[in-house]
Amino acid sequence: MLLYKLWRSFIKEILLLKRDIGGIVIIFVMPLLLIVTITLIQDSTFKNLEGSKIPIIFIDQDQSEVSKNIKAELENSKTFQLLTNFNEKSAQDAVFSGDYQMAIVIPENLTKDLNSNIDSKVQTIVSSFGLEGDSAKVKTAAPKAKEIHLYFDPATNAGFKNSVMNSVNKMVFEIENKKIYKAFQDQLGTTENLDENKNLISFKEITPKKGEMDVMPNSVQHNVPAWTLFAIFFIVVPLSINLVKEKSQGTSVRARISPTPYFVHILGKTFTYLIICIIQFLLMVAVGIYLFPYMDLPAFDVSGKMFQLVTVTLFAGLAAIGFGVLLGTIADTQEQSAPFGATSVVVLAAIGGIWVPVFLMPEFMQTVAKFSPMNWGLNAYYDIILRNSGIGGIAKELAFLLLFYLATVSISIFYERKQNAV
Structure with a gap:
């Protein structure tokens, strides 16, 4: 019932x-x-889809080794499409008006001043150990630190900003490390291969597997x-x-x-x-x-x-x-x-x-x-x-x-x- x-x-x-x-x-x-x-x-x-690149403005006022390395890294990331037909003022206006997400401006003489700065600091360190030898040079005042200008659309997500800034910092840090190794080699007169491109610590993501295939969310x-x-x-x-x-x-x-x-x-x-x-x-x-x-x-x-x-x-x-x-x-x-x-x-x-x-x-x-x-x-x-x-x-x-x-x-x-x- x-x-x-x-x-x-x-x-x-x-x-x-x-x-x-x-x-x-x-x-x-x-x-x-x-x-x-x-x-x-x-x-x-x-997932990073081919053809879905984010257009950003890239202005190279250095036109030398460091700026070319940064540009190559950005292009190889397959995330950005670099636009180069801007000057800094027009880039700033375009980004702040919301036409583009961001602009990267590489300053003049970045490579030259970076090399001079590193050479000066390496000479100081080597001299403190009494190892000037034949490579000792007249000390000069180290140039001031250079600034890479990043312009972001005010409406840009904070997570995107942090991601880009971390990526640029990482690229610059790796370039500086390579140059410091090279400067020490020159000062000490060593020809030993320091394997500049190999990191001592790396990250490996471990994902769940289905059979032999990784399961990616x-x-x-x-x-x-x-x-x-x-x-x-x-x-x-x-x-x-x-x-x-x-x-x-x-x-x-x-x-x-x-x-x-x-x-x-x-x-x-x-x-x-x-x-x-x-x-x-x-x-x-x-x-x-x-x-x-x-x-x-x-x-x-x-x-x-x-x-x-x-x-x-x-x-x-x-x-x-x-x-x-x-x-x-x-x-x-x-x-x-x-x-x-x-x-x-x-x-x-x-x-x-x-x-x-x-x-x-x-x-x-x-x-x-x-x-x-x-x-x-x-x-x-x-x-x-x-x-x-x-x-x-x-x-x-x-x-x-x-x-x-x-x-x-x-x-x-x-x-x-x-x-x-x-």
Whole structure:
């Protein structure tokens, strides 16, 4: 008998959804548009695409060894397209007006003054050891340090600025090191090969492997789970609106006086919207697997992970449904539930790391993110997709999502009984 009542409650929810076909289409279509758009925009962040070079202005007033080395390094980076038909004033105007991201200006006599500076310091060091020998020269005042001017568009991202400045510093440091080695060789009269180009310490990135191939994270692996989660939580809006409609149309009154327990109506909504969540997830995965390769994007790999991903989707769907039930129970009008539901989902997405990675947030917001159900779901997805975890590895996140559902539904039932107590 209870199963029959649950079935009838499920049919009622389907009939309610059929009356708002436009809203259901938006629930499915909007996330698909978001995932395609955002992934295309962010793809260059995860891989360096040929032909996607950033145009920057390069002005060489030195025209000698150091400036040529810097120019060669920038060109070999395959990141920048160098524009050279500017002077410093026109470059400054072009960058500050937003026409270009940045300009690099190499000063006059950079190579000459650098050589003189190094020679002067090396002579001082060698002289202090009494090793002047035949190579000793008359000491001259060391020239002042030279400045390479970097102009950035005021709207340029701070991370991009730091990256470029670190790269230029690294290039100049390596050039100075080579010249210092060479100066010591000249002063000491040695012909030993000091292997100038070999670093004593280097970095090697160790990545997860699948067979013999390195597994490199890409934009698809980050965006499919993130925007799937956003889509799942967006069902808060239609769910809360339907609950408010039931109150305004008297449906909730008939439900209360019927012999069917109120929690059965909640379970009917839960099963209905869980089906919607699964459909959303399958659509997102289908886009990642079949559509993205035609858009020159990596295919979404779910091999051996589908069961775990569906499990996370079910638990994330429960958390979203619980939140929607709570909002629809507390709200009195659609004007309250609709905007608050949409805004709260965006806020939860921002807090949970959908828009900005949690590690980039201030410390206080990183703490707040730990209490966001979207963050639990996102971490569970990432653990499976990027860290190859099993169900055991995401048990904590699944438990949090389930507890969130139970807590919100319990509060909703308690609030509903209190409001309608005679």
